[in-house]
Amino acid sequence: xxxxxxxxxxxxxxxxxxxxxxxxxxxxxxxxxxxxxxxxxxxxxxxxxxxxxxxxxxxxxxxxxxxxxxxxxxxxxxxxxxxxxxxxxxxxxxxxxxxxxxxxxxxxxxxxxxxxxxxxxxxxxxxxxxxxxxxxxxxxxxxxxxxxxxxxxxxxxxxxxxxxxxxxxxxxxxxxxxxxxxxxxxxxxxxxxxxxxxxxxxxxxxxxxxxxxxxxxxxxxxxxxxxxxxxxxxxxxxxxxxxxxxxxxxxxxxxxxxxxxxxxxxxxxxxxxxxxxxxxxxxxxxxxxxxxxxxxxxxxxxxxxxxxxxxxxxxxxxxxxxxxxxxxx
Amino acid sequence: xxxxxxxxxxxxxxxxxxxxxxxxxxxxxxxxxxxxxxxxxxxxxxxxxxxxxxxxxxxxxxxxxxxxxxxxxxxxxxxxxxxxxxxxxxxxxxxxxxxxxxxxxxxxxxxxxxxxxxxxxxxxxxxxxxxxxxxxxxxxxxxxxxxxxxxxxxxxxxxxxxxxxxxxxxxxxxxxxxxxxxxxxxxxxxxxxxxxxxxxxxxxxxxxxxxxxxxxxxxxxxxxxxxxxxxxxxxxxxxxxxxxxxxxxxxxxxxxxxxxxxxxxxxxxxxxxxxxxxxxxxxxxxxxxxxxxxxxxxxxxxxxxxxxxxxxxxxxxxxxxxxxxxxxxxxxxxxxxxxxxxxxxxxxxxxxxxxxxxxxxxxxxxxxxxxxxxxxxxxxxxxxxxxxxxxxxxxxxxxxxxxxxxxxxxxxxxxxxxxxxxxxxxxxxxxxxxxxxxxxxxxxxxxxxxxxxxxxxxxxxxxxxxxxxxxxxxxxxxxxxxxxxxxxxxxxxxxxxxxxxxx
Numbered sequence: 001x002x003x004x005x006x007x008x009x010x011x012x013x014x015x016x017x018x019x020x021x022x023x024x025x026x027x028x029x030x031x032x033x034x035x036x037x038x039x040x041x042x043x044x045x046x047x048x049x050x051x052x053x054x055x056x057x058x059x060x061x062x063x064x065x066x067x068x069x070x071x072x073x074x075x076x077x078x079x080x081x082x083x084x085x086x087x088x089x090x091x092x093x094x095x096x097x098x099x100x101x102x103x104x105x106x107x108x109x110x111x112x113x114x115x116x117x118x119x120x121x122x123x124x125x126x127x128x129x130x131x132x133x134x135x136x137x138x139x140x141x142x143x144x145x146x147x148x149x150x151x152x153x154x155x156x157x158x159x160x161x162x163x164x165x166x167x168x169x170x171x172x173x174x175x176x177x178x179x180x181x182x183x184x185x186x187x188x189x190x191x192x193x194x195x196x197x198x199x200x201x202x203x204x205x206x207x208x209x210x211x212x213x214x215x216x217x218x219x220x221x222x223x224x225x226x227x228x229x230x231x232x233x234x235x236x237x238x239x240x241x242x243x244x245x246x247x248x249x250x251x252x253x254x255x256x257x258x259x260x261x262x263x264x265x266x267x268x269x270x271x272x273x274x275x276x277x278x279x280x281x282x283x284x285x286x287x288x289x290x291x292x293x294x295x296x297x298x299x300x301x302x303x304x305x306x307x308x309x310x311x312x313x314x315x316x317x318x319x320x321x322x323x324x325x326x327x328x329x
Numbered sequence: 330x331x332x333x334x335x336x337x338x339x340x341x342x343x344x345x346x347x348x349x350x351x352x353x354x355x356x357x358x359x360x361x362x363x364x365x366x367x368x369x370x371x372x373x374x375x376x377x378x379x380x381x382x383x384x385x386x387x388x389x390x391x392x393x394x395x396x397x398x399x400x401x402x403x404x405x406x407x408x409x410x411x412x413x414x415x416x417x418x419x420x421x422x423x424x425x426x427x428x429x430x431x432x433x434x435x436x437x438x439x440x441x442x443x444x445x446x447x448x449x450x451x452x453x454x455x456x457x458x459x460x461x462x463x464x465x466x467x468x469x470x471x472x473x474x475x476x477x478x479x480x481x482x483x484x485x486x487x488x489x490x491x492x493x494x495x496x497x498x499x500x501x502x503x504x505x506x507x508x509x510x511x512x513x514x515x516x517x518x519x520x521x522x523x524x525x526x527x528x529x530x531x532x533x534x535x536x537x538x539x540x541x542x543x544x545x546x547x548x549x550x551x552x553x554x555x556x557x558x559x560x561x562x563x564x565x566x567x568x569x570x571x572x573x574x575x576x577x578x579x580x581x582x583x584x585x586x587x588x589x590x591x592x593x594x595x596x597x598x599x600x601x602x603x604x605x606x607x608x609x610x611x612x613x614x615x616x617x618x619x620x621x622x623x624x625x626x627x628x629x630x631x632x633x634x635x636x637x638x639x640x641x642x643x644x645x646x647x648x649x650x651x652x653x654x655x656x657x658x659x660x661x662x663x664x665x666x667x668x669x670x671x672x673x674x675x676x677x678x679x680x681x682x683x684x685x686x687x688x689x690x691x692x693x694x695x696x697x698x699x700x701x702x703x704x705x706x707x708x709x710x711x712x713x714x715x716x717x718x719x720x721x722x723x724x725x726x727x728x729x730x731x732x733x734x735x736x737x738x739x740x741x742x743x744x745x746x747x748x749x750x751x752x753x754x755x756x757x758x759x760x761x762x763x764x765x766x767x768x769x770x771x772x773x774x775x776x777x778x779x780x781x782x783x784x785x786x787x788x789x790x791x792x793x794x795x796x797x798x799x800x801x802x803x804x805x806x807x808x809x810x811x812x813x814x815x816x817x818x819x820x821x822x823x824x825x826x827x828x829x830x831x832x
Binding site: 038043044047048054065068070071072074075078079082103104105106107149150152157158159160178179180181182183186189190191193194196197208209210212213215326328 | 378383468469470471472473512513514515516517518519520527530531532651652663664667672673674675676677737738778782785786787788
């Protein structure tokens with residue numbers, strides 16, 4: 001063996017072994033950035049991850065939740081954009097990343113960030129107050145159509161997923177709603193219980209507690225198929241007992257991603273660390289328990305599959321926003 | 330009675346040396362974060378939250394709630410000593426607390442603040458203990474029109490009952506409303522007054538404005554008045570505590586009124602800020618000696634502190650029962666509960682009785698232990714004022730800057746803070762009150778949203794503000810308070826014209 005091959009072998013050995021030894025790891029506390037207020041679905045999920053990581057010792061450094069829900073979550077997006085190359089910050093994203101730049105002309109594009117993994121898909125359910133007479137979607141729509149003043153539909157924020165669903169419900173049924181944008185899903189939930197609005201399109205997690213208390217009624221879920229959890233949540237119903245909106249004659253479907261992003265310009269090693277970390281998170285009992293309790297779809301995607309999904313999801317959301325007329329000129 | 334039995338059981342769980350020690354640690358940490366201006370309650374609790382993850386649920390909840398109490402107590406310290414309110418509801422405490430400290434009565438002011446916070450919280454905890462289920466359903470009565478009516482009441486009571494010239498109050502309030510409009514508008518989803526700057530996107534943070542308006546401007550003023558550059562002599566003696574306590578029964582009406590206002594507004598989600606201002610304004614309104622308010626009157630510390638803490642504590646009720654946090658700190662606490670799988674909602678009181686009553690028991694204990702702890706630190710904190718101003722001023726400026734930066738990790742906020750410092754200085758010179766501006770900055774957005782949501786819901790009919798007894802009463806009361814000076818004069822002149830007729 002001559003000198004050159006010897007060196008080459010040594011170098012090759014070094015290259016092969018180096019990533020294993022010197023894999024990147026955070027050296028200071030990792031900030032998990034929430035683009036919503038306290039107690040909302042994103043916040044709850046971030047707290048779950050924080051606890052899952054700490055209890056299962058998945059990372060040496062602690063994880064801190066940082067709430068950046070200002071400007072309807074735009075604060076978090078701009079914060080991520082402004083921290084290029086800082087791998088100690090990870091965003092817990094949802095459909096906001098497509099919609100906010102369109103409706104409010106915020107100079108942000110998710111392609112400037114580094115996608116890590118999709119960790120779940122969230123559902124939307126049409127809810128009404130339990131004391132109201134209508135039992136199903138048909139009764140509800142009929143009541144809305146014949147009401148003297150239009151029904152009040154509550155939701156989170158303006159020109160976002162909740163209002164998009166409202167607009168499409170209007171288009172498919174011909175009923176008219178006055179949409180009331182609240183600051184959070186929790187607020188929309190209590191306002192429904194207090195009978196200040198007639199319905200809302202909250203995520204399961206946002207209405208879970210008032211549903212269990214028998215204060216609200218679940219009319220239908222905006223998905224192709226029913227939610228696949230059969231454990232009883234209320235005294236009489238499980239998530240699976242809620243019909244799909246399509247079954248009920250309201251052909252509107254929408255699923256929302258819950259995904260992790262790093263800021264732009266991070267190294268491959270740094271990304272790899274988080275891909276691995278969140279993969280492990282999705283295997284913890286805390287995560288599984290959370291998925292079932294909050295009726296989330298446990299979807300996991302990373303790499304090429306994720307990129308492809310994001311591209312398609314973006315196109316779907318943009319089309320919806322255009323059709324609803326919510327894109328700022 | 331079931332509640333009482335459960336409460337006793339809660340005490341039983343808590344009265345161990347380990348829990349008591351955790352309480353002390355939590356309180357000290359809480360006071361510490363409460364004292365640093367800007368870092369304040371919410372950020373401090375957020376930083377300390379992960380500490381509790383490795384504990385068992387009971388210890389964790391006790392520790393968290395004690396951090397919360399500590400932060401509440403601590404917030405008053407900077408308001409009184411340096412005119413820098415740590416939380417929104419500490420603003421009214423500065424009106425008389427700071428002048429008292431300036432007159433060398435810092436120890437009295439601190440004692441008054443701590444004691445009245447204790448009384449306020451205690452009143453609210455009693456309320457929670459006995460009326461929890463009934464009260465949480467009261468909060469459900471609040472839709473957009475009701476919320477707007479409460480905010481209107483706060484604004485109107487400020488204009489109608491304020492000591493300053495009406496037009497100056499209105500100028501200051503309008504400026505605050507204008508600043509509150511910056512950022513993304515929730516109702517339309519559009520950006521307003523951001524001029525393409527991404528720093529302005531999230532709007533003007535209330536705490537940044539307050540640190541500048543009150544803290545920095547105060548330092549500018551003090552620098553100008555060279556005489557004040559030497560330290561104040563503050564009496565340091567635990568005897569001060571007794572003398573304040575002896576004096577206190579005289580103000581029982583104020584304490585009772587403020588507790589009532591605090592409890593009432595506290596269970597109205599988000600009403601804690603309004604409570605402290607209203608407590609102060611009403612105390613002033615009903616006082617025989619209105620002129621002495623704002624010049625270091627101890628009643629001016631009692632009134633807002635009692636109201637603020639009554640509402641801060643009562644605010645935990647809607648948080649537990651409905652999941653709506655009443656303040657920033659409560660919001661973080663909410664996050665902490667969720668980690669334990671304790672999802673706030675109507676069933677929390679049914680399914681996790683032991684937890685809820687443990688928490689309530691820890692409120693009693695935490696408050697009592699907290700009071701003893703903070704009172705024993707009064708001499709230490711009051712002594713801070715003996716340090717020459719020249720030495721302490723740079724430290725205050727630095728801690729203000731750190732505080733302003735820490736809120737959102739933004740350098741821009743430090744510049745904004747300095748700008749507000751200059752604005753505060755100019756306003757003080759030309760006699761425009763700062764409080765209406767800060768009030769409008771905090772409540773402006775919420776009032777606007779509530780108004781516009783009411784209008785969307787009612788299809789533009791203003792009658793919605795009189796559509797039921799609750800909202801009608803609040804709205805009418807607001808308008809009466811707004812025109813109070815006029816009404817007062819009419820009543821006075823009416824009785825004057827009648828008197829000669831009778832004679």
